[in-house]
Amino acid sequence: MTRPKVLISDKMDPNAARIFEERGCEVDVITGETPEQLKARIADYDGLAIRSSTKVTADILAGADNLKVIGRAGIGVDNVDIPAASSKGVVVMNTPFGNSITTAEHAIAMIFALARQIPQANERTQKGEWPKNDFMGIEVTGKTLGLIGAGNIGSIVAARAQGLRMKVIAYDPFLTPERAIEIGVEKVDLDTLLARADFITLHTPLTEETRNILSAENIAKTKKGVRIVNCARGGLIDEAALAEALDSGHVAGAALDVFQTEPAKESPLFGKPNFICTPHLGASTTEAQVNVALQVAEQMADYLVSGGVSNALNMPSLSAEEAPKLRPYMKLAENLGSLVGQLAHGNLTRISVEREGAAAELSGKPITGAVLAGLMRQYSDTVNMVNAPYLAKERGLDVREIRHDREGAYNTLLRVTVGTESGERSVAGTLFGTDAPRLVEIFGVRIEAELEGHMLYIVNEDAPGFIGRIGSLLGEAGINIGTFHLGRRQAGGEATLLLSVDAPIPPELVRQACALQGVKTVMPLEF
Known part of the structure; x- marks a missing residue:
């Protein structure tokens, strides 16, 4: 049996390749290729394992005639054209849980960095200054944290914030009252969250419904002095509107790990004294990088070898x-x-x-x-x-x-x-x-x-002699009958005949069968 072939096109933990091999796949690790090089190579592979660098476009997928699965080691699949993959019949998987804790911890770190202005204080202190009186922070204890999105990562942030004695409210259309009670948050609508939250963190995917969910209009609805954190997806916040709110003082501070355009070489937010940022580090811990690499290898190998489907974005899950x-x-x-x-x-x-x-x-x-x-x-x-x-x-x-x-x-x-x-x-x-x-x-x-195989479906009048006539017709044409199945509603009415045969039925033979006495329908079938 031919082993499935997998291409790892982005840098990831070397144990991922080992898992593919152990589970019965051939694997090649070829990173840093141009789109043209990947397009020329991809037809040879059943699986493609990627991080964020490889862009799987419709153009690349057009030549991926053998590709069965794309595995993204991480949560976001912005770099995969999912509709094009789906129309091509390619399963797209991600690893939504491998870096959840890491991303949630980064959001909490950003909250503390904003509350105590740690990056700004660090920078000036290392310059030889001692600006003790210039950085008056706030406590997070007793403050209200507003979660926009209370899924996997949002619920982890909620648990950590509750440990800091914060009050947590959440806006999430998919959050049930029962789940809200389970994770200890108060479910509210978006306007209520904006009006009440001292800190706002975002934990939603980027969709047409969530794009610019913190628009100029919604930022204006926030509590004066709010602090905003986004470690989810660029595009959830109108960055120009946020910059204006920082300048006016309506927003006391903002911390972003993600930007609308990445890598972010310029932004209206850069240089603001009450703004801090990191270069998309939410998943950048040793543990997370290992976890997502191993998880994507396990998921892809399960699908290619045994048919198990986990964390697919365009197909129902099916365990091995x-x-x-x-x-x-x-x-x-x-x-x-x-x-x-x-x-x-x-x-x-x-x-x-x-x-x-x-x-x-x-x-x-x-x-x-x-x-x-x-x-x-x-x-x-x-x-x-x-x-x-x-x-x-x-x-x-x-x-x-x-x-x-x-x-x-x-x-x-x-x-x-x-x-x-x-x-x-x-x-x-x-x-x-x-x-x-x-x-x-x-x-x-x-x-x-x-x-199975080649079959012939016939509807005829239930009358003596028909079986002999159809058998003779096929025999004279050199078509051997494998199995013979007959059914009818009542004697003398219509009968249904299903024959399996050892060769395809040529059109001329179908026409001859249709001409037999008592025949109403003849159709060749293929399975």
Whole structure:
């Protein structure tokens, strides 16, 4: 078996390469390449491990025909074109927890630096001055800290601030009342936070909703004398507006580890006596650098070797332990999606994926992704579970997931139903044993069959002699029948026939089959 190949294109802890090797991957460490060099090289690799230096653009991804996963050792993925990766079918992972403590501690350090003006006092003292009376600080004890964002890093900052006897309030649309109680913060709206906080720290990703969340308008709503810290993402603060607020004294001090443009060679904030900054050091500790490198290697190797998906930004998570259990279901799901996609006529408008019995207890997202991958294969030969949902969305397909608690005729069952201009069409399947996918129903007709290889689907009048006629036709054409599956709703009505054959059915043979007496539909299938 060929081992997956991984390229590490940015400097990271050497133990990352060791982990890739130990887990069954080949790895090359080639850093400092130009975009043109990376574009020329990337087609040879299944995985790309990066830090912040490598920019994975749509142009680079265009040539990455074998690439399956990009792993970012760190939280931010601003340097990866995620939509382009998704359309290419490439999983994008990050390591959201490897540097959480480090970044949170940096924010706390910035709070202290602002409160006691440590950088400014240090600079003048080292010049031989003794400016003891020029630096009157404030205590953080008893002050109100306002968190904009109370996720993983924000909650760690809250815990540290509470240890300093600060009152912590938080604005976060995703923060539930229960979680707020759990981490010991008061949940408030943004205007309330701006009006009450003595210190404000930001801990959100940069999105269209959070861009310039501290705009000129919102900075004007803050409490006079507020101190602002940003160790999250550049672009969350209007830097020109912050500079004006520092000049006016409305904002007593600001500390930034991140800037809208990096590296920040110039900024309206530079030179302000009440401003301090660091060059994006939030994750820069020995422990964090080791943690994120090891974590990204483990995640990528799990995906490439066993199919486990952790911390993916464009695909549902699937642990390495879950993957073997889900694999036969995902094969069944993909086959059902492919079957209904090949047989359903007209423009598809909606699709539902129903799970019952043992299937209802499994994670639904990977199963739905597999169904869509099978369905979308008729539109693209590079479709997979990653880009299939995006292709479905582009086509305006309404996707629904339905989970049933009921017990049916089968221990486990998947049903895929598509809506077309001419009505709904449904297929269903189960597992025989624990790992043998089987079709059990097609368009309301009970029929048991393995979906594999070359197959022929026929709907005909249920009348004597038909089986002999189709067998003779295929035999005369030199097409050997592998398996034969027959179902019908009632005697004398319509019968459904599924044949597996040892070679593709040529178009001329399909036309001859259609001309047989009693035949209503003939379609070759491929799985």
